[in-house]
Amino acid sequence: MGAFEAVILTIITASTPLLLAAIGELVTERSGVLNLGVEGMMIMGAVCGFAAAYTSQSAMLGVAAGLIAGVGMSLLFAFLTQTLMTSQVATGLSLTLLGLGLSGLIGEAFTGLPGIKLAALDIPFLSDIPFIGPILFGHDILVYASLAITAGAAYVLFRTRLGLIITAVGGNHHSAHALGYNVIRVRYGCIAFGGGCSGLAGAYLSLAYTPQWIENMSSGRGWIALALVVFSTWLPGRVLIGAYLFGAVWIMGLYVQALGVAIPAQLLSSLPYLVTIVALIIISGNKTLTKVNTPACIGQPFAPER
Amino acid sequence: MMLILEKRSEQSRAMTFLSPILAIGLTVVIGGFIFAGLGLDPFKALYIYFIEPMTSLWSIEELVVKAAPLILIGAGLAICYTANVWNIGAEGQLTIGALFGSAIPVYFTAWQSPLTLVLMLVLGAIGGALFGAIPALLKNRFGANEILTSLMLVYVAQLLLDWLVRGHWRDPKGFNFPQSVPFEGWQLLPLLGEGRVHMGAILAVIAVFILWVMMSRSLRGFEIRVIGSSPRAGAFAGFSQKRVVLFCFMLSGGLAGLAGICEVAGPSGQLQPTISPGYGFTAIIVAFLGRLNPIGVLFAGVLLAISYLGGEAAQVELGISDKTAQVFQGMLLFFILACDTLIHYRIKFAPGRGAAGAA
Numbered sequence: 279m280g281a282f283e284a285v286i287l288t289i290i291t292a293s294t295p296l297l298l299a300a301i302g303e304l305v306t307e308r309s310g311v312l313n314l315g316v317e318g319m320m321i322m323g324a325v326c327g328f329a330a331a332y333t334s335q336s337a338m339l340g341v342a343a344g345l346i347a348g349v350g351m352s353l354l355f356a357f358l359t360q361t362l363m364t365s366q367v368a369t370g371l372s373l374t375l376l377g378l379g380l381s382g383l384i385g386e387a388f389t390g391l392p393g394i395k396l397a398a399l400d401i402p403f404l405s406d407i408p409f410i411g412p413i414l415f416g417h418d419i420l421v422y423a424s425l426a427i428t429a430g431a432a433y434v435l436f437r438t439r440l441g442l443i444i445t446a447v448g449g450n451h452h453s454a455h456a457l458g459y460n461v462i463r464v465r466y467g468c469i470a471f472g473g474g475c476s477g478l479a480g481a482y483l484s485l486a487y488t489p490q491w492i493e494n495m496s497s498g499r500g501w502i503a504l505a506l507v508v509f510s511t512w513l514p515g516r517v518l519i520g521a522y523l524f525g526a527v528w529i530m531g532l533y534v535q536a537l538g539v540a541i542p543a544q545l546l547s548s549l550p551y552l553v554t555i556v557a558l559i560i561i562s563g564n565k566t567l568t569k570v571n572t573p574a575c576i577g578q579p580f581a582p583e584r
Numbered sequence: 585m586m587l588i589l590e591k592r593s594e595q596s597r598a599m600t601f602l603s604p605i606l607a608i609g610l611t612v613v614i615g616g617f618i619f620a621g622l623g624l625d626p627f628k629a630l631y632i633y634f635i636e637p638m639t640s641l642w643s644i645e646e647l648v649v650k651a652a653p654l655i656l657i658g659a660g661l662a663i664c665y666t667a668n669v670w671n672i673g674a675e676g677q678l679t680i681g682a683l684f685g686s687a688i689p690v691y692f693t694a695w696q697s698p699l700t701l702v703l704m705l706v707l708g709a710i711g712g713a714l715f716g717a718i719p720a721l722l723k724n725r726f727g728a729n730e731i732l733t734s735l736m737l738v739y740v741a742q743l744l745l746d747w748l749v750r751g752h753w754r755d756p757k758g759f760n761f762p763q764s765v766p767f768e769g770w771q772l773l774p775l776l777g778e779g780r781v782h783m784g785a786i787l788a789v790i791a792v793f794i795l796w797v798m799m800s801r802s803l804r805g806f807e808i809r810v811i812g813s814s815p816r817a818g819a820f821a822g823f824s825q826k827r828v829v830l831f832c833f834m835l836s837g838g839l840a841g842l843a844g845i846c847e848v849a850g851p852s853g854q855l856q857p858t859i860s861p862g863y864g865f866t867a868i869i870v871a872f873l874g875r876l877n878p879i880g881v882l883f884a885g886v887l888l889a890i891s892y893l894g895g896e897a898a899q900v901e902l903g904i905s906d907k908t909a910q911v912f913q914g915m916l917l918f919f920i921l922a923c924d925t926l927i928h929y930r931i932k933f934a935p936g937r938g939a940a941g942a943a
Contacts, residue, residue, distance in 0.1 A: 314731065354918070358918070358921060358922055361587060361589075362589070362921075362922055362925040363589065363925060363928075363929070364921040364922065364924065364925060365921065367670060367731070368665075368872065368917075368921055369918075369921050371672060371868060371917075372869075372914060372917035372918050372921060373918075375865060375868070375869070375910070375913065375914040375917060376911070376914030376915060376917070376918060377914070378910065378914070379907060379909075379910025379911040379912075379913065379914045380910075380911050380914065382905070382907035382910060382911075383905050383907040383908060383910075383911050386905045386907060497739075498735070498736070498739050501732060501735050501736065502736075504732060505729075505732045505736075508729060508732070542747050542751070544743040544744065544746050544747035545743075545747070547743055548739060548740045548743040548744075551736040551737070551739045551740050552736075552740060554732070554736050555722070555728070555733050555736050555737070558722075558726075558728040558729060558732060558733060559722060559726045559728050562726045562727040562728040562729070563726040563727065563728075565727075568727075581589075581591070
């Protein structure tokens with residue numbers, strides 16, 4: 279395997295969890311809900327995914343467990359913010375705090391155990407083509423799932439009636455309600471979708487990226503995914519580009535270190551966070567770019583008049 | 585059955601105070617179930633967790649040691665959240681405060697005078713305030729979301745600390761351990777009494793008092809309140825939202841920085857790669873549990889300190905993970921937010937799903 283090929287493969291692995299979490303959050307935010315609990319849902323997906331895979335010795339069951347954990351956490355958030363009308367910012371924060379704590383507790387028994395790695399799909403002939411084979415056809419199912427979900431989300435949001443309803447609910451929930459759409463139910467659905475995607479992102483971390491359980495292994499990826507949604511100005515295609523750019527930044531540090539460049543390891547480790555800040559500055563400074571697609575109702579609770 | 589929320593004509597004052605108590609009760613009950621699920625006697629476990637930390641002088645002192653940083657940071661965050669300014673990077677501001685203050689003992693190891701300590705504390709507060717100013721300025725100048733930037737800076741601060749204690753600031757006589765020189769004499773906070781309680785506790789109480797006066801008696805407090813509840817009304821009154829954002833971030837950052845230097849000049853006595861068990865994040869819960877009121881924060885800080893101490897006690901006596909502390913803290917915030925709904929709404933149950941409810 280050539281060095282260039284290896285670089286591309288690692289960029290794909292580093293980008294996939296970011297893409298999964300970000301596309302889920304994008305759909306949630308399109309419906310007018312800001313869920314700051316991505317990090318908490320992701321880490322719960324990671325720990326539950328690992329635990330289920332280790333116990334059952336099946337990586338696919340682990341993926342399913344991660345998905346369920348993410349959805350479960352997001353429904354907690356949905357119940358509080360949609361039914362009890364709590365503050366979305368505060369509730370999202372508490373979801374992250376709870377997820378980090380709960381995952382530590384669940385994961386304690388699994389620390390240091392050998393993980394189950396999600397196997398790559400082996401497509402006859404295609405996977406064997408030199409260079410193109412490994413890069414295009416040599417990945418595990420979640421890599422393809424992340425791309426399919428992104429394409430599917432773009433299709434649903436821009437080409438279907440459901441997408442129009444979601445956008446309407448996020449753009450003006452009072453009008454959507456007046457038109458007869460059940461704002462709360464649409465938002466429940468979008469929140470659960472976001473949770474499922476974050477759960478898959480977590481499962482990817484503990485089953486494919488580094489197949490083991492390490493406490494706090496999401497290390498801020500959930501927050502970076504949130505920033506990616508802002509960076510993408512709520513467009514799925516840009517989320518894809520952004521996730522791969524950030525994935526590249528994430529692993530750049532490893533390669534620079536391997537080349538023996540005398541830069542402190544900590545500086546390289548802090549690059550993804552610094553780049554996130556810079557990206558937020560650039561994109562937020564451009565008012566026309568952000569204003570167009572920002573869901574107007576984002577973060578506002580909706581109380582139907584009864 | 586369907587749950588229906590009916591808006592109260594005015595906020596329930598009683599619920600403002602009852603909600604945290606209800607939330608604590610729910611947390612304890614669910615906690616009991618978790619302990620039972622772990623195969624423990626729930627009553628014994630809850631006793632060890634919540635009551636035992638208050639039964640001996642040693643543990644009460646330890647409680648004060650842990651409550652002090654939580655109160656310092658929580659009081660500042662309470663002001664921020666009142667203004668609708670979301671600083672969630674207090675952990676990073678704490679770290680930078682600790683670094684700024686520690687520069688004195690690291691670079692002037694032999695300097696011993698009361699002024700040493702004063703300068704360390706002042707530098708700690710300045711460091712935290714400056715680091716807190718970054719997300720505020722980015723928000724004011726570029727409109728960058730302060731939640732995300734302040735959180736990203738936590739990771740940056742912790743990596744900076746890690747780099748310093750493993751590199752330039754490592755104790756040359758420390759056998760290559762990643763830690764700074766041990767602080768001595770006037771580089772340490774004076775102890776109150778025989779135990780581990782240090783002056784940081786007094787600083788916390790003073791800070792609470794000053795912030796309470798500011799919020800309830802001063803124009804600045806009024807400005808923060810108005811901007812928080814209605815930025816438009818604030819603009820008509822001539823209040824600047826940008827000024828409030830910067831003020832709140834620098835105030836809470838400064839207090840977090842002070843808490844940081846108090847940790848290293850107090851319980852730890854030197855810089856280490858990790859200086860806080862997540863005080864900056866737990867303080868978010870303290871602020872909410874304390875009703876975003878400095879006096880309330882005082883009580884909430886003590887309560888959250890119990891959860892830290894109870895977690896340690898449960899680890900030693902019951903052999904369960906100290907992670908339970910974090911779970912309890914997370915649950916507590918969840919329940920507070922849920923119970924706070926009762927301040928604005930009455931909960932009613934309607935039978936079945938009425939025709940009017942269907943979309």
